[in-house]
Amino acid sequence: MIERRLEQVIFxxxxxxxxxxxxxxxxxxxxxxxxxxEIIHMVPHVLExxxxxxxxxxxxxxxxSFAGNLLLMVIFAGYENFVSKIDVANHVDRPDWMGKVDFxxxxxxxxxxxxxxxxxxxxxxxxxxxQTSRDELMWLVIIHMTFVVSGVLLAxxxxxxxxxxxxxxxxxxxxxxxx
Numbered sequence: 107m108i109e110r111r112l113e114q115v116i117f118x119x120x121x122x123x124x125x126x127x128x129x130x131x132x133x134x135x136x137x138x139x140x141x142x143x144e145i146i147h148m149v150p151h152v153l154e155x156x157x158x159x160x161x162x163x164x165x166x167x168x169x170x171s172f173a174g175n176l177l178l179m180v181i182f183a184g185y186e187n188f189v190s191k192i193d194v195a196n197h198v199d200r201p202d203w204m205g206k207v208d209f210x211x212x213x214x215x216x217x218x219x220x221x222x223x224x225x226x227x228x229x230x231x232x233x234x235x236x237q238t239s240r241d242e243l244m245w246l247v248i249i250h251m252t253f254v255v256s257g258v259l260l261a262x263x264x265x266x267x268x269x270x271x272x273x274x275x276x277x278x279x280x281x282x283x284x285x
Contacts (some may be wrong), residue, residue, distance in 0.1 A: 107226060110249070120188055120189050120190075121189060121190075122187075123184070123188055123189050124185075124189055126184075127181050127184060127185045127189070130177055130180060130181045131181060133177060134159040134174060134177045134178065134181070136172055137170055137174045137176070137177065140170055141167060141170045141171070141174070142199075143240055144163065144166055144167055144170065147163075148160075158233060161196055161233060162230055162233055162234065165226050165229060165230050165233075166230070167263075168226060169223055169226045169227070169230075172219055172222050172223050172226065173179070173219075173223060175219065176216065176219040176220070176223070179207070179212065179215050179216070179219070180212070180216065182201075182204055182207075183204075183207040183211075183215075184212070184213045186204070186207075187207075187208065187209055192204070210264045210267070210268075213260055213264070214260060214261055217253065217256060217257040218257060220257075221250070221253045221254055221257050222251050224249060224250045224253045225250060227246060227250075228246050228247065228250045231246050
């Protein structure tokens with residue numbers, strides 16, 4: 107009786123994560139505000155901007171978009187993996203990946219997004235070489251390469267784990283197809 111009640115409380119405690127995901131939704135709104143601010147700042151001046159400045163502004167918009175995509179993946183996959191299923195199975199706009207991204211897949215998608223965001227920052231620095239110090243550029247490359255190597259190592263570890271520990275009740279082909 108005590109054990110069952112304790113397990114019910116522990117299981118219900120997953121709802122303590124819901125405010126975290128709501129906070130991330132607010133963060134997504136904040137990114138939208140910054141995105142709109144960048145567009146409002148850029149559009150009136152686009153005719154007088156150099157090609158380089160337009161490209162830098164567009165890279166900033168892409169960067170914000172990638173960050174928004176990253177947040178949305180964390181919100182959807184995190185909520186579905188750790189709190190509760192989102193009941194929109196029949197909705198026409200439901201993303202195909204929703205409900206199929208497990209924790210391992212989420213890790214890989216997160217690191218891939220971080221590498222893409224880091225790559226955009228690095229590209230912006232290369233396009234602004236006149237305003238980027240040699241030390242700053244060196245650190246940006248080191249940080250980017252750290253993310254790249256971390257992503258490759260995470261993917262390798264996930265792949266190795268998939269080959270050694272297949273989910274119970276699944277054939278080797280199904281387990282391999284899952285990864």
